[in-house]
Amino acid sequence: MLLAYHRMTASLAAHQCRFDELPQTAQDRIQQQVERALQMEQLVLSSPLAADVVIPDSLLQKSMASIKGRYEAETDFIADLTLNGLTQSGLEQALARELKADATLERVAWQVPHATEAEVRAWYDAHPERFSIGKTRDARHILITINEDIEENRREASLERINGVLKELDGTQERFAEAALRYSECPSALNGGTLGRVAKDTLYAELDQTLFAMDADTTSGILESEAGFHILYCEAIYPAQKASYEEAAPKIKAAIDKKRQTQAQKAFVASLLKDNNVERKVG
Template sequence: METQKRRYLTAKVATEMFKLNPEFLKPEQQQQVASQVQRVMQLQQAILGSREAAEISVSAAQLEQTWAQCLAQFDGEASLVQSLQNQGLDAEGLRSALYDELRCELVLDRVCGDIPPLALEQAQAYFAGHRQEFSRAAIWQLSQILITVNHDYPENRRHAVLKRICRVRHLAQTQDFAALALQHSECPSAMEQGFLGWCEQDKLYPQIAAVLPTLAHMQVSDPIETELGFHLVRWHQYKPAKVANFDEVLPLLQQRHHERAKKYLQKQWLNRVLTN
């Protein structure tokens, strides 16, 4: 099963590092993957050989759940089996590798199972000193039509662009804005019918940010000139600037505390195991 585990880890690491199956890796990528696989195998060996691991086993239900998650990534079991064969794996080898992986995860969960809760005073002090982390500017959900100015092309010189954008603005009074964006906009958002999604107010061009509060919901603006050219914009939704209060932030601070403590305890334990 050692060879099967190595092949499983090679496929997994290659996907994680390079989004590629092992057979498509370049020689230098193969070396990086092989080095990482060796480290993972040494780490697993140390974990599974620890005193704590002797008390841990993986239930049949846990293994079946993980197997089902693997299977869900394929178009049925035949597709999974074919993929395994391409990597020199079989179902038994995959199950064995998954079992060891799960057991390692359970051991690591066990060694950091006694994390003390975050002290309220510590959380309050952090919040008081880092309020900017928990605030955001006003945001607008926008669509736009952009025609750029480029003096190298007669049709994109300023006077010609202004004439074109005014004509599109006139059409927008009676025609669908999304269709006009697809037809006329030179912004990449044209492929999304002009939809830009949520935009932070302080990251917009100031000329656009100044106009938005004057527009009614879904009203198309007059042409707005920026360094890019001329824009027509409209807003779908608006959320004002907000600073979260302590009660809203506390669950996030508790989660961060737990994750940092978990990583620290696991690292300390692994260092002890690897040096024994």
């Protein structure tokens, strides 16, 4: 059952299909990966660190429910298990082992000291280029979509509608927000069409080029993207700047901690391999 479970998950992750649907070369590659994964899982579970790790039944049942939730009916779930050479009890057993192995590796990570403020500050000072923020804009937009299956959203009809909206605008932020709430077909309409602080190259290219050429408190003409027709309003312009240490510190600390935790987990696995005289394979 353990082998069947790992075959199933590895095949889905790599090829989005069942193991038995793969060509022989792919099956051989998956089989090698599965054998290594099972070997590593067993080494982790046999380690002293895993001895008192207990997986709550509620967590196991939550994982089972998450898998079952991918199927429309219980019968579909059972049928797919059967096709993958699994039973419900076999799946539960495999999940319990996987959860315990993951929890053991998490223990390794928890034992790693967190980055100190001095280390975070040193990293910030050594990498100033990482914290440069380009020019940004506060912007709003109005969207009328194009959908040839809906009469009022066919291209000509949508263009006529967006032209009508443009005529109602008077250049003020207040009127633009009112029009966005009334006409826009973007979820941002509920907030007066606001897009918030926009960095360059985050919008559709057609919109991005126009927005970053606009002055503050100005309205664009009609623009077209693959989503439909737009009107932009540029509220404010912000020059390029450097993120402050206070802004960057949480992300730096998290990145340093994550890197150290990953290194510690790799070292833990390497020690298990060495202690058990297992050759480490790459790939």
